[in-house]
Amino acid sequence: MSRYNHREVEPKWREAWGRADLYRALSPEEAGDRPKYYTFEMFPYPSGRIHVGHSRNYAMGDVVARYRRAKGYNVLHPMGWDAFGLPAENAAIERKTHPKAWTYENIAAMKSQLQLLGLSLDWSREIATCDPSYYKHQQAMFLAFWKKGLAYRKKQKVNWDPVDQTVLANEQVEDGRGWRSGALVETRELEQWVFRVTAYADDLLDAIATLDKWPDKVRLMQANWIGKSQGAKFRFEIIGPPAPSPATTSAGEGAGGPNTIEVFTTRPDTLFGASFVALAPDHPLTKKIAADRKDVADFIAKAGQLGTSEADIEKAEKFGVNLGIKVRHPFDESWELPVYAANFVLSTYGTGAIFGSPAGDQRDLDFARKYGLPVQPVVLPPGAAAATHVIEKEAYVGDGVIYNSRFLDGHTTKEAIPLAIAELKKRGAGEATTQYRLRDWGVSRQRYWGCPIPAIHCAKCGVVPVPEKDLPVALPDDVSFDKPGNPLEHHPTWKHVACPQCGGEAKRETDTLDTFVDSSWYYARYTDPTNEAQPFDKKLAAYWLPADQYVGGVEHAVLHLLYARFFARAMRDCGFLDLPGGEPIASLFTQGMVTHETYKSAAGKWLGPEEIERTAAGATELATKQAVEIGQIEKMSKSKKNVIDLDAFVTEYGADVARWFVLSDSPPERDVEWTDAGVQGAWRFVQRVWTLVEEHNAPAPKPGQAPPPGANEGEALALRQTAHRTIAAVTDAIEGFRFNGAVAKCYELVNAIAKAKGANDPALMFARGEALAILAQLIAPFMPHLAEEAWSKLGLEPFVAVARHLIPSSPPSTPSPCPSRSTASGGAKSASPRARRRQKSAKKP
RNA sequence: GCGAGCGUGGCGAAACUGGUAGACGCAGCGGACUUAAAAUCCGUUCGCCGCAAGGCGGUGCGGGUUCAACUCCCGCCGCUCGCACCA
Numbered sequence: 001m002s003r004y005n006h007r008e009v010e011p012k013w014r015e016a017w018g019r020a021d022l023y024r025a026l027s028p029e030e031a032g033d034r035p036k037y038y039t040f041e042m043f044p045y046p047s048g049r050i051h052v053g054h055s056r057n058y059a060m061g062d063v064v065a066r067y068r069r070a071k072g073y074n075v076l077h078p079m080g081w082d083a084f085g086l087p088a089e090n091a092a093i094e095r096k097t098h099p100k101a102w103t104y105e106n107i108a109a110m111k112s113q114l115q116l117l118g119l120s121l122d123w124s125r126e127i128a129t130c131d132p133s134y135y136k137h138q139q140a141m142f143l144a145f146w147k148k149g150l151a152y153r154k155k156q157k158v159n160w161d162p163v164d165q166t167v168l169a170n171e172q173v174e175d176g177r178g179w180r181s182g183a184l185v186e187t188r189e190l191e192q193w194v195f196r197v198t199a200y201a202d203d204l205l206d207a208i209a210t211l212d213k214w215p216d217k218v219r220l221m222q223a224n225w226i227g228k229s230q231g232a233k234f235r236f237e238i239i240g241p242p243a244p245s246p247a248t249t250s251a252g253e254g255a256g257g258p259n260t261i262e263v264f265t266t267r268p269d270t271l272f273g274a275s276f277v278a279l280a281p282d283h284p285l286t287k288k289i290a291a292d293r294k295d296v297a298d299f300i301a302k303a304g305q306l307g308t309s310e311a312d313i314e315k316a317e318k319f320g321v322n323l324g325i326k327v328r329h330p331f332d333e334s335w336e337l338p339v340y341a342a343n344f345v346l347s348t349y350g351t352g353a354i355f356g357s358p359a360g361d362q363r364d365l366d367f368a369r370k371y372g373l374p375v376q377p378v379v380l381p382p383g384a385a386a387a388t389h390v391i392e393k394e395a396y397v398g399d400g401v402i403y404n405s406r407f408l409d410g411h412t413t414k415e416a417i418p419l420a421i422a423e424l425k426k427r428g429a430g431e432a433t434t435q436y437r438l439r440d441w442g443v444s445r446q447r448y449w450g451c452p453i454p455a456i457h458c459a460k461c462g463v464v465p466v467p468e469k470d471l472p473v474a475l476p477d478d479v480s481f482d483k484p485g486n487p488l489e490h491h492p493t494w495k496h497v498a499c500p501q502c503g504g505e506a507k508r509e510t511d512t513l514d515t516f517v518d519s520s521w522y523y524a525r526y527t528d529p530t531n532e533a534q535p536f537d538k539k540l541a542a543y544w545l546p547a548d549q550y551v552g553g554v555e556h557a558v559l560h561l562l563y564a565r566f567f568a569r570a571m572r573d574c575g576f577l578d579l580p581g582g583e584p585i586a587s588l589f590t591q592g593m594v595t596h597e598t599y600k601s602a603a604g605k606w607l608g609p610e611e612i613e614r615t616a617a618g619a620t621e622l623a624t625k626q627a628v629e630i631g632q633i634e635k636m637s638k639s640k641k642n643v644i645d646l647d648a649f650v651t652e653y654g655a656d657v658a659r660w661f662v663l664s665d666s667p668p669e670r671d672v673e674w675t676d677a678g679v680q681g682a683w684r685f686v687q688r689v690w691t692l693v694e695e696h697n698a699p700a701p702k703p704g705q706a707p708p709p710g711a712n713e714g715e716a717l718a719l720r721q722t723a724h725r726t727i728a729a730v731t732d733a734i735e736g737f738r739f740n741g742a743v744a745k746c747y748e749l750v751n752a753i754a755k756a757k758g759a760n761d762p763a764l765m766f767a768r769g770e771a772l773a774i775l776a777q778l779i780a781p782f783m784p785h786l787a788e789e790a791w792s793k794l795g796l797e798p799f800v801a802v803a804r805h806l807i808p809s810s811p812p813s814t815p816s817p818c819p820s821r822s823t824a825s826g827g828a829k830s831a832s833p834r835a836r837r838r839q840k841s842a843k844k845p
Numbered sequence: 846g847c848g849a850g851c852g853u854g855g856c857g858a859a860a861c862u863g864g865u866a867g868a869c870g871c872a873g874c875g876g877a878c879u880u881a882a883a884a885u886c887c888g889u890u891c892g893c894c895g896c897a898a899g900g901c902g903g904u905g906c907g908g909g910u911u912c913a914a915c916u917c918c919c920g921c922c923g924c925u926c927g928c929a930c931c932a
Contacts, residue, residue, distance in 0.1 A: 003884095217849060221927060224848075229931075265932060278932095316930075344930045354932045362846090363930055437931055557927080665857045665870065673857075677871050684885095685870090691885085732861085744859070744869035751869090754886095 004690035006654030010785040014118055022801055023069075023077065023120040028543045031074035038076040038544045039064045042552030042560075043522065045082045046106035050113045051643035052674060053594035053636030056662040059782075060591055060739065061551045062119045063663070066781035067734050069120065072804050076544055077120055078526040080127035081107050084515045088449045090180075093481045099449040100477065103130055113646050117655045118784050120801065125529045129518035134525065135451040136472030137535035138517065143454055143465050144574040150196045153463065156442050160188040165485035166446040192444040193453055193511065197566045201226055201436045203582070204565055213587035215669075218557040225558045227437025231266035232421045233351065234430020236277055236327035239336060261285065261327060261339065264350030264435055268424065269416035272405035273357040273378035275368055277327055277339045278320060280347035289323050289341075296321050296341065303343040318344050318367045330429040331406070342367060350435055358395065365395040378405050379413055441563065443514040448479055448487040450512030458499035458506040467500050473508070486510055519560055520567040523547055523584055524577060535576055542578045546586040554590035561588070589737055592671040594662060596642040598631035608641040610648075614676075633673055644674060656783035657682045663739040663782060685747065686786055689779070692753055693772055699795030700773035701766055710763030715756055719764070722752045723771035730778045743782070749775055769794065776800055 017023065026034070041061035044054065065077035081103075088099035095102075107128060114121070127134055145151040159168040163181035167190065178185055197204075205226045208219045238259050261277060279286045281303035290296040299321040320342035329335035337355070344363050345354055358368035359377040368375050377391050379400040386403050402408045407423070408416045424430040444453070452473040454466035466473055476494045479487035488494060488510040499506035521535070527544040528536035568584040571577040597614075599607040601621050612619045612628050619628040636643045649658055661682040666672035701707075710716060726749040733742035753771050756764060773794050780787035780800045791800035 217927080220849065224928065227928095227931065231932085263932080267932075318930080342930095344932090346931065349931045356932090361932070363932075435931080554926085667858080670858095675857090675871080678857080681870055687885090736861090740858075740869085747869050 004687055004786070004789070006656065006686070006785065007651070009789045010118065010650075010654055010656070013785050013788045014115065016788075017118075017120075017799065017801060020799065022799060023065075023075075023122050024124055025076040025078075025122050026074045028540070034072055034074040036076065036544060037065075037068040037073035037549075038527075038547040039068065039549040039551070040076075040078055040523065040526065040547060042550070042556060043080045043082050043519070044110065045085055045087070046103055046110055047087055048106050048109070048638075050110050050646050051636055052646055052649055052658055052662070053596075053643060055117055055646060055658055056594050056672070057551060057553070057591055058114065058117060058119055059659045059662055060589070060668055060737075061549075062117075062121075062659075062784075063734060063739060063781040064549050064551070065120050066784065066801065069802055070777070070780065070804060075120075076125075076526065077122055078125040078127075078529070079114065079119075079121045079123065080125075080522060080526070081110075081129065082515065082519050082522075083107065083128040083130035084450045084512075084518055086447065086449070089447065089481065092449075098477070100130070103128075103449075116646065116650050117659065120784070125526055127522060127525055127529050129451070129515070129522065130449070132472045132474050133530075133532070135518070137525070137531075138451050138513070138521070139454040139466070139471050139473060140468060141521070141535060141571065141574065141576065142513070143468060144576070145195065145570055146455075146465060148570075148574055150199065150570050150574070151443075152194055152196065153191055154194045154440070154442075155189050156192045156194065157187050158190050158192065158442070160186045160190075162186055163484060167444070190444075192442045193455075193513075195441040195443055195517075195566070195570075197441045197563075198436060198438055200566055200569045201228070201438050203569060204438075204562065207565070207582055210581065210583060211588075214585075215554075215588065215590055218554065218561065218588060218590065221557045222562055225438060225562065229266050229435045229437075231264060231433060231435060232268045232424060232430050233262060233264050233433040234268070234330055234424045235260035235262045236330065236337070236355070238339075239326045239328055261353050262351045262430075263353045263355050264433065265355065266435075267357065267360060267413075267417070268420035269402060269405075269408060269411075269413050270357040270360040270378050271329075271331060271355070271420055272402075272408065273359050273376045274329060274337060274355045275358055275374040275376065276356040276364075276371075277337055278342035278345050278354050278356055278367070279323070279339065280345040280352040281341055281343060282347045283341065283345075283352045286323065286341040289325075293324075296323065299341060299343075303341075316343070318342065318363060318370060320367065320371070322371075330424055330427060338373075340367075340371070348439070349437065359391045360395055360397060362395045362397070365391065365393075369393075376404060378402055441514075441516075441566075443517055444511040445514055446486040446489075446510075447512050448475070448481075450515060451518060452488075453509045453511055453513055455509040456497055456499060456506045457509065458502060458504060460504055461499055461501040461506075463509075464499060464501050464506070470500075488512070516559060516563050520563040521571065523550075523564065524568075524571065535571075538576070538578050545577075545579055546581060546584050549587045549589065550585045551589045551591060553593070557590065561585075589668070591668050592666065593635040594674050595633045595671050596636050596644070596674045597633050598640045598642045600629040600631055602626045602628070606639070606641040609644060611641075635671070636674070653679065653683055654686070654785070656786045657686055660685065660743070660783050664743045665740055668737055668739050685750070686783065688750060688754070689775065689786060689790065692750065693776075693790045693793050696765075696768055696772055696794075698765060698769060700769040708762045708766050710761075711766045713763075716761070716763040716767040719752060719756045719767040719771055723749060723767075723774045726778065727774060734781065739782070742778075746775065746779055746782075749778070777803060 028036075039061055041057050044050070061077065065075050069075045083103050088103050091097055091102045092099045129135065142151055160166075161168050161178035161181055161183055163183040164178060168178055168185060177183060205223060205228055208223055211219055238261060261279070263277065281300045286296065286300065290300055299319075302319075320340040323339045323341055325339045326336045327339055329337060344367070345352065356364035356367060356373070357378070358365040358373065358375040360379055365375065367373070375391055377389060377396070379396055379398075380386055380389055380403050381396055381398060381400045384400075399413045402411050402413065402416045405416075408419060411419060421430070421432045452475060454471060454473045456464045456466060458464055476488075476491055479491055481487055483490055495508040495510050497506055497508050498504065524536050524541050524545065528540040531537055564584060568577065568579055569582060572579055572582070596609065599609070599612050599619060601607050601624070607621060607628060611623065612621055619630055620626060621628050634640055634642060646658070657679065661674075661679055662672060664682060665678060711720065726745050729745040730742045733739065733745065749771065753768060753775065756768060756771075772790065773796060776787045776790040776794065777800055780791075784801060787800050788798070791803070792798065796803070
C-alpha cells in the first residue's frame, strides 16, 4: 500500500495530457456534430506571481470546461494576458527595468504557475494584449470606429496630476491628491479620444432583458449605470439685465441659446410649484457672472472645495448664491423666478441647470427653506385633503393628484406629465427628452505602456488617421522614464512623422488607449487568435460566439462588462462581427474571493502566514518571537501579505488539494476562507480516495459489462444506486454552479464505498469497482490528476479527462428521490429549478 | 438616502416546487491500533428532560397565511455589497 504521491502523479499526467493534445479546441470542421462550448475566465493582469486566491476563478472555469468536454462538447477554454497597464510603468520607474521585459517575465512566471494547476486550457490560443499582433487589430478597429463616428475627439474635464504630468482616473485620486505624487489634482480640459457608448444606450439597456443567464445584481447595476430617465428639456427666458451675448461668451452653448436657461426635469407636472431656477457652480452662465461678482466667484470656489467622498456628500449642506437675474415661468409670462447657482446641481448631468419645485423634491425643499423661497404644494397624496395638506420638512415625491396648478388640476401625476410637455411644446419652450447617466467613454491616456492611438496631428490637415497599411503603430522600445509625463511625448523621434495626407511635418498622437479597450474584445480574438489579416474571421467568431460561460469577479460588473457589450455592437456595425443576438456573453458567473486572516507584527508591519506561528490562542512572529496581532479576514492581497504562494502549496499538497479546497465548503459566489484545517480536510480526502482505489486492487467493470449475479440485490444494489444517484446529483450541482454541493455528494459516495466491505463477494466487488470508476469520473473536473491516476489504476482506458461514458449498465431503478435523473452522461440535461434561479433570473431590471 | 442581497449548530454550510431542519466538511468528544505519537479506522456531536424507548424546544425578533413555513406575506433589528445631491 503506497501513499498517493502527488509530486510524481501530477506532473506525469500533465505531461501525458500535453502529449495527447487533449485540450485543443477543434475547428468547426473537426468538431463535426459535436456542439461547441466556449467557456473562459477573466484574463489576468500579469502583475507578478499568482497565489492560491487567484486559483479559485480558474478552478471554477476548469470545472465547467472539463465537465462539458466529458459531455462531448467541442470546448474552447482559452487563456491570455491583460498585459498593458500602469504597474509595468511603475515597475520601470522603481526597478529600472523596461515595462516590456517586466511584463513578459511576469507572463512567463504566471503561465508556469497556471500550468501547475492542471487547467485544461488550450494554450495554442494564448494572447497578450501588449503584443503588436494583437493591438494592430485594435488599431484597425479604432480606425473603423472613427470612420463610423463611434470614436471622436472631445474636450473633456480630466483629473490632471501636475507633478506626474498625466491624467488620473477617478480611482487614482485620493482626497483630491494624486495617489503617486501626492500633488493636488487639478481639473483640466483636454482634447480626448472618446468612444460613443451613448449611441447604444437604449440597446445596451433593453438587451439586458435578454441576459437571462447573468446575475440579477449585475444586470441591475448595468441598468442603473446607464440610468435612463424620461422627462422634458425646456427653456426659461431670461428677463432683465442683458444676458451675455454669444459674441463675448460661450455661455449660451448647449444651454439653449443666449437669452434662455435650459433645464432638464423628470417632473414637468410640478411646474406650477416652481419657485426658483438653479445652475451648477460651473455652468457657463455662473462662470460668466462670477467674472463681475466676487460673491459668485467665492461661491464657486467654496462649492469646488467640497470633497467628493461619500461622507462629504452625505453631510454637505445645500447652499447657493442669488445670481441677480430673473426668468419667466414658461406657462405664465408675468411669473418671475429668481436664478441661483447651487452646489447640489451637477454640471455633468442633464443641462447643468434645474428648476426648483420644493414641495416635490427634498433637495429643492432644503434649499428653499434656507433661502426663504416659496413652497407651494402641487401634488396631493392619496387620501390627503387639499385644505389640510402641508409640506414642512419633508417633500412629497410620490404620485398623487395635481392641484394648485391651473390647467393640470385634477389630473394624476402620470397624466399631468405628458400634458405639461404638450403645453411646453405648444409654447415653443421645450420638448420631451430622454436623459442618460451613461456618458461616452474617454479612452485617451497619457501613458507609454498601452496601445498607441493610430492618429496623426497635422497643422494643415487636422487630425488624420494612420493609413491601415502602416499598422501597427508600434510602441518604441527605447524610452526613458527619467522625466515625469508620457515617455512617448519625450521620445526624440517617434512622434515626428509626415502627414499621410499632405506629406508635411506632422506629429503622432502620443496618447495610448485605456487598457479597458484591450479587454473589450479579447473574447472574440480567442476564436481566431493567430489571424494576421483581420482581428478574427467572421465565420469562426460566429461559430464560437456568444461565449457560453464567463467566470470572473463582480468588481467588473459594470465597466469591463459594459464595454465588452459596447464593443460587440460597434464591431458588428463596423462589419467585423456577425452576432445576431448582439450579446457576446451568454452566461456570466461572478465568483467570490478567497480570504485569509491578516497578521500585524508588534512593529505594525503586515506579516505573511509563513512568517508566523499560529496556535489556537494566538500567533507569534517566527523571527522575533513576539506576539502578533490577528486582524480581519480579508481578500488575499499582496499589500496585506495574507497570501499563500501557489508554488509552495502545490509542492507540499498538490494542485488537486488546492482546487478541491477552494471549491468546497462555500458556495462559489460567496467568499471562502482559506484555513489550514480546511486544507487538511481536502488532503485527507485525496488520500482516502486513493486508499480505496488501491484497496480495491482490481479492474473496474468495462463499459457494457454485464453485472454478475447478486449485483442487483442487497448491499451491492444499494451501493450501485448510491453511485448512480451521485452521478445525477453531481451533474445537477455542476450545472447549477453549486460546486460545494458537488463536493459534498462526492464525500457521500466515498463514505458509501468505504462502508461496503466484502472483498470476496463478486457482486460487491463489481459494485465497488463501478462506484470507484464513477467516483473518478465525477471528481475529474475538480481533481483531474487524482482522477486520472485512479482511472488508470482501475484499468480503464486513458483519459478520464475526455471519457464520455462509463456506466456498464444501470441498476434496476427503485423509487428514489430523483427518479428522473438516471442518465449518467451524454445528452443535454437541464438544471434543477433552483440551479436555474442561481444562474438566471426571470426578473427584469 | 436609493437599490440589491443575506441572517440556520462551536465554525464553513445543506435543505431542489411549502413537506423528516442541520446533508457534507472542519473543530470537539469517546474508542481501536501503537511502547508512545503522527497517520488511519470506528463511534458520537443543535439544546433541554430521560438509563432507555421517547418527549419537548429550536432557522435574527414580532405577527400572519397554511394540514404543514428556514422557505410565502406584513412590520422591526442586524450585517454585506453596489450607486450616490442624476433633477
